[in-house]
Amino acid sequence: MTSPKKVVLAYSGGLDTSIILKWLATEYGCEVVTFTADLGQGEELEPARKKAELLGINPDSIYIEDLREEFVRDFVFPMFRANAVYEGLYLLGTSIARPLIAKRLVEIAQATGADAIAHGATGKGNDQVRFELSAYALDPSIRVIAPWREWDLTSRTKLLQFAEENQIPIAKDKRGEAPFSxxxxxxxxxxxxxxxxxxxxxxxxxxxxxxxxxxxxxxxxxxxxxxxxxxxxxxxxxxxxxxxxxxxxxxxxxxxxxxxxxxxxxxxxxxxxxxxxxxxxxxxxxxxxxxxxxxxxxDRGAGHLKDELMPRYAELIYNGFWFSPEREMLQALIDKSQEHxxxxxxxxxxxxxxxxxxxxSPASLYSESHVTFEDDAGAYDQKDAAGFIKINALRLKLLAARNKRIAD
The missing domain is CATH 3.90.1260.10 (Argininosuccinate synthetase, chain A, domain 2)
Structure with missing residues (x-):
């Protein structure tokens, strides 16, 4: 495969993506454009700009964008309309951020004439899948470079050695094993x-x-x-x-x-x-x-249907299929349920x-007159429940009679 001419890198300013930035330039001899998204991570992002410039990136090729409102409005809120929870517990905080980052990577690549994008996700995790499925759904011709699946920098020692050889600043607390990521x-x-x-x-x-x-x-x-x-x-x-x-x-x-x-x-x-x-x-x-x-x-039927579909919807997000037709179909159903x-x-x-x-709520379906333990003034005739129960019991009675007949 020919080397890319220009690559848009998802860049955090940290050690790993700084090494990737330099590796892309040396391995492929390509121009690198950096993209840093403010998704509310709580960190100052201007140091990422300065570090990219220090590593030789043209200031015009450094993109730092505040995407907090778009992130919550167009990704988090639609997901919460579904009450999406993965495996009963996880609220998909990392999963839901990846399609937005991939979307901007592709858009910046198209705007700058880049022929590839790159990310710092490892070959063991979910994020590589999320980034790449999203990118291909938005631009089937885009090339994706995942250095962790290509290079031989397979240990922290090798990464630090590469950084030192290429004059990449290393924070003192990064020398050695980090306690967690x-x-x-x-x-x-x-x-x-x-x-x-x-x-x-x-x-x-x-x-x-x-x-x-x-x-x-x-x-x-x-x-x-x-x-x-x-x-x-x-x-x-x-x-x-x-x-x-x-x-x-x-x-x-x-x-x-x-x-x-x-x-x-x-x-x-x-x-x-x-x-x-x-x-x-x-x-x-x-x-x-x-x-x-x-x-x-x-409504009960709408609510129960939503709950049945929610695990599938959550799994689609977790697995990186935000831009898939099935997620969009489910979203249309979910959004319809939210009208009131x-x-x-x-x-x-x-x-x-x-x-x-x-x-x-002004659109409440709760009727106190129907559920009260006091006089309901004719709102609900309790005698109606007898017929309701008999109709629903009919198949159970037929089953029981059949089983008794066979047993006898």
Whole structure:
């Protein structure tokens, strides 16, 4: 295969992607364009620009973009309309960020005339799949370079040696084995590897970065009211906020109360199991609240169908199929279900828990006159239940009679 002439690299400014930047230039002799996305990871991104310039990148070829609003509005919120949870627990914080990064990589490649994109995901993980499936879905002719699957820099020692030989700055805390790796965005923080590799050992306290320990959270609960329109959160305590600002506020409230910690051994798409420690404080509160408003606004049949489809939808996101037709089909169904999911939910945050304690909606299906233990004024004739039960029991009675006849 011929060498690429120009490559757009997903660049964090860290040691690994800085090594990749230099490796691409030396291995292929190509021009490198860097793309750094602000997805709310909480780090200053200007150092990435300075480091790229230091490594010889033309300032006009350095892209640093604030994608926080697009990330929450167009990726996180649609996913939360589905109440998507992978394997019953994981809120897909890393998974949902990858299609947006891939989308911008492809767009920048098209705008700059690049013939390839590159990423720093390893050959063992899910992210390589997510980046590349997304890229090919958006541009079938794009070439994807994954250095971890190509180079011989197979150890930390070799990486540091390459960095020193190519005058790549190495932070002092990077000399030696890092205790664990971290991926972060506005939805969550993910920690994996090294001190977390033994699933029998409790994660050290220093792994957690966004949440206080539940036992150290305030002794009095925090109450928060979240307003919804068409299935999306739009306000907190009556104040309308943009999607990113709203999730940021929920992160602060949830994190201060120890909400959103998860220690999980999950099944990766590539076949192995891995242990990760996740913090999703705002997302956990949002999921609880969204289910709360659906409880009074969503028809039983629609709600149960959503719950049946949700594991499939979550798996598609986890496996990297955000831009697949089946995910888009499911999204259309989910969005249809959200037309009247509106109102306000009150959530109680206390020492690691987030519980719905109140919900109201102008589109509520809840009828107090039908469920009251007091006089219902004729709203419901209890005698009707007898016929309902008899009809539903008919097949069970026929089965029982058949089985008794055979046994006799």
């Amino acid at each position: 971290v991926d972060a965005n506005l939805l969550h923080t993910s920690s994996e590897g090294k001190v977390l590799e033994d699933p029998a050992e409790e994660a050290p306290a220093y792994v957690y970065q966004r949440t206080v320990a539940p036992e150290d959270a305030p002794d009095t609960p925090t109450y928060v009211e979240i307003g919804f329109e068409k299935g999306d959160a739009v306000s907190i305590d009556g104040e309308r906020l943009s999607p990113a600002a709203l999730l940021t506020r929920l992160n602060e409230l949830g994190g201060a109360n120890g909400v959103g910690r998860l220690d999980l051994v999950e099944n990766r798409f590539v076949g192995m199991k891995s242990r990760g420690v996740y913090e999703t404080p705002g997302g956990t509160v949002l999921l609880v609240a969204h289910r709360g408003i659906e409880q009074i606004t969503l 999911v509106e109102g306000t939910v009150r959530v109680k945050l206390y020492k690691g828990s987030a519980d719905v304690v109140g919900r109201s």
